[in-house]
Amino acid sequence: MSEVRLTIDGKEVAATEGMTLLEAARTVGVEIPTLCHHDKLEPYGGCRVCTVEVEAWGRTKYVVGCVYPVEADIVVRTRSEKIDQIRKTILELMLAHAPDSHDLAEMAKEYKADPEKYRRESSFCIHCGLCVRYCDEIKGKNAVTFVDQGASREISFIPEIAAKECWDCKECFPLCPTSALQAAYVLARSFEDVG
Amino acid sequence: MTQDKIDQIIDKFEAKPRALIMILMDIQHHNRWLPKEALERVSERLGVPLAKVQQIAAFYKTFSLVPKGDHELHVCTGTSCHLRGAQKVLDTVYEVAGIRPGETDSESKFSLTAVNCMGACSLGPVMMVDGQYHGRLAPSKTEDVLKNVK
Amino acid sequence: MQRIGSPEKLEEIRKAILEARDPKASSIAICAAPNCHALGNGAVVDAFEKEVKAQGLEGKVRVMATGCLGFCEMGPVVIVNPSNICYVQVGADDAAEIVSQVANGEKPIERLLYADPDTGERVEALDKIPFYREQSRILIGDNARIDPTSLEDYLAIGGYAALSKALFAMTPEAILDEVKESNLRGRGGGGFPAGRKWETTRNAPGEEKYVIVNGHEGEPGAFMDRALFTGNPHLVLEGLIIGARAIGATKGFIYTRHDSPMLLANLNRALEQAREAGLLGNDILGSGFDFDVEVHFDVGIFVSGESSALMRSLEGNMPEPRPKYVRTSVSGVNDMPSNLNNVETWANVPYIINNGVEWFAGMGTEKSNGSKLISLSGSARNIGVVEVEMGTSLKTVVETIGGGVANGKKLKAVHFGGPMGGSIPGDMIDTPLDFDELGKLGAPMGAGALLVIDDETCMVSLTRYFVEFLTKESCGKCTPCREGMRQMLNILNDICSGEGRPGDIERLEEIADTMSVASLCSLGKTAPDPLRSALRYFKAEYEAHINEKKCPAGDCAIEAN
Secondary structure, three states: OOEEEEEEOOEEEEEEOOOEHHHHHHHOOOOOOOOOOOOOOOOOOOOOOOEEEEEEOOEEEEEEOOOOEOOOOOEEEOOOHHHHHHHHHHHHHHHOOOOOOHHHHHHHHHHOOOOOOOOOOOOOOOOOOHHHHHHHHHOOOOOEEEEOOHHHOEEEEOHHHHHHHOOOOOOOHHHOOOOHHHHHHHHHHHHHHHO | OOHHHHHHHHHHOOOOHHHHHHHHHHHHHHHOOOOHHHHHHHHHHHOOOHHHHHHHHHHOOOOOOOOOOOEEEEEEOOHHHHHOOHHHHHHHHHHHHOOOOOOEOOOOOEEEEEEOOOOOHHHOOOEEEOOEEEOOOOHHHHHHHHHOOO | OOOOOOHHHHHHHHHHHHHOOOOOOEEEEEEOOHHHHHOOHHHHHHHHHHHHHHOOOOOOEEEEEEOOOOOHHHOOOEEEEOOOEEEOOOOHHHHHHHHHHHHHOOOOOHHHEEEOOOOOOEEOEHHHOHHHHOOOOOOOHHHHOOOOOOHHHHHHOOOOHHHHHHHHOOOHHHHHHHHHHHOOEOOOOOOOEHHHHHHHHHHOOOOOOEEEEEEOOOOOOOOHHHHHHHHOHHHHHHHHHHHHHHHOOOEEEEEEOOOOHHHHHHHHHHHHHHHHOOOOEOOHHHOOOOEEEEEEEOOOOHHHHOHHHHHHHHOOOOOOOOOOOOOOOOOOHHHOOEEEEEHHHHHHHHHHHHHHHHHHHOOEOOOOEOEEEEEEEEOEOOOEEEEEEOOOEHHHHHHHHOOOEHHHOOEEEEEEOHHHOEEEEHHHOOOEOOHHHHHHOOOOOOOOEEEEEEOOOOHHHHHHHHHHHHHHHOOOOOHHHHHHHHHHHHHHHHHHOOOOOOOHHHHHHHHHHHHHHHOOOHHHHHOOHHHHHHHHHOHHHHHHHHHOOOOOOOOOOOOOO
16 A cells, blocks of 8 residues: 555645545544544445545645545645534534534534524434444444435334344444434334334 | 236346346336335345335335325426416315325325426426326316316 | 448448438428327327328328427427428318328418417428527437438438448547547536546546446426437437447446336337347447447436436436545446436537537537537427527527517526526526536526526525425435525525515525535535525515515515515
């Protein structure tokens, strides 16, 4: 593996080819905030909170740190007025779902996000997909999945699989940044009991 | 729909996981909706997790996970039809049949789908009833069309 | 048809087809596309066929059910060749009279000719009708000359000559150079140079390479691609095979709509015919080049037209755009280099190979060459499928071809590009049809869906409609797009119903800024464009809704307090 040299927040970084910006930043102690990222799972690029600024060949672009691979000689900035504004808006949009989430509240402080900015939504889920991906990639059970599309997209347990697999597992519970998962699971169970 | 028929469709696509969408489309085409047993069979034969089959079935509006009515209504809600009064057509369908897009009435006579642009913009607003176009629909004309569906 | 094993054999067969035909024999082309079909032309076609038999004219007068003839507003349309007469609003009852007129070379039937709506004057020749007069129907014009289910017809008008030339008289590099030099730009939306995209895929490493036709056309108000593809499937196929040769692809995919029965029937038949004739499959025309295609259908969601989502869908996966920062032209279907162009882009290729770079570059503006298909809809008097030279002013398209605004209303704006496009006000209508000019004005051409907006249409309500459309048609994976549009729609709903509050415009702008930078794919990145253009040119209308609780267009149902 060859070495790739780049700059992150003014620090010279010697990264390994194939690393993401997120990983490379960590080697020099720069933390990029994430919500949908998990070290054991494939990069997802869904929440977009880890958006950073990349300057390459005289052009500036905005990419997500959890997916974008290191490239030689690029200059990466993990904070700027524009990035902070993007993170603030993303957090405000998520806070409309989960105003009481501890993880979100912590980040909201850092980025001065206003939880009341947008209309409150009934579902807690912020669609990070951690439960869905963990169940697929690590457990290979696929007991929980996304259904529907666009603004109607939500997570849903497959009752037949959930009834067999979930009671003794529950490993996805602590992954959820909003506690919405548990509600969804209980809901699936209650349907089963009725049906 | 019998398991044989489902298997026939799966065999036609050599049970390739890549043909998942095409297989579901074929089942939908023959049966007009996707019963749970069909999804399970497809999952089993293709070796694709049931959750993924369900995810795809639930994602696309063309697939129906509940039985459809005897007659399929497609109301165009593309931009041109929207400007020319597609909402009034939808409202009239609701008044006559009591259904909104995505629904089937209690007697299973009609299923209603809102679609994007049928490519018949000069006729807007347009509704298709069982594959037959009806254009330039004012509310009274919409009502007549629906009443004439046997 | 027998297998054609060499370029000489192709020309022999072409000659035989032409010799068997009487050049003076007339043909009656009856539009069989959705608009005309909806107006009952199934019966019209039958009536003409019966009439030809009844009058004993088989072999002398040919009746063809063709692809879209463009003038949807006046359908069912009938075009008589070679006399070039256009009859409009033809019914089954008119068949006897028309057949007799054509067979006996009588004077055209006055009452079925197009009448100028202002003067009432009848127009006989197709190319004198204002709708057709200003057009350059290079790609779509052949729809009137061929039966889309006949390979013979396509060969009779010179079909597959470009493929033969590309395979036997040109190297793959020469084909690529030709397309690059022509500056053919992608007709699907971005306007990216097709040749450069081809080159990327050609140079990218990969065991297999793919070429793909994007025939998804999910944008509401866009119906020109299906008009072309249904009416002349071999043209698109020929372009695809030539592209495959230049790129070094052995496999192609055609991704198209599942809900156009005639398109599917014509396309599948064309593929069978091409395989049987040795124009597709192994050893095409005896050249040693192998290439075949698979047809896939969209299952009804807009996001699957996005290139990486489309490719995920071809693999049998969810049509979610890939988060990777690798172009699909380098790593697409099955992670192999994959070149995607839309129907119209591919259709241009045989013309460029046949007629050369100078011919193509001679049309249009400096950086937008050739012709462009447009589907004209909304409040235009003449709705239909239009093809004009690039650089034609929008005024010509809207006022001359489109006949101006219907029902005596005034032109307020024109909107290009559907839910990811933008509007410009009516007083800027002198702008030429040019990728870059329109882009600068915030109304990029997109695939070519042109919506004419009258003065009784509310721009806030129209934006609301587009946003609502996309909340249902996106995949829902990334936060800015999913949540951004959800909240945008909340705010726009409020404004339209008189519940708007000061600060709403700023909140909309904040969401738009985040979406356009941080969304995962181009759908989310361009979804705020209609809002941006509306705020750029029609901000006063938003302010009137919010501050005065008034809808200036009288379109929104705002309760007077």
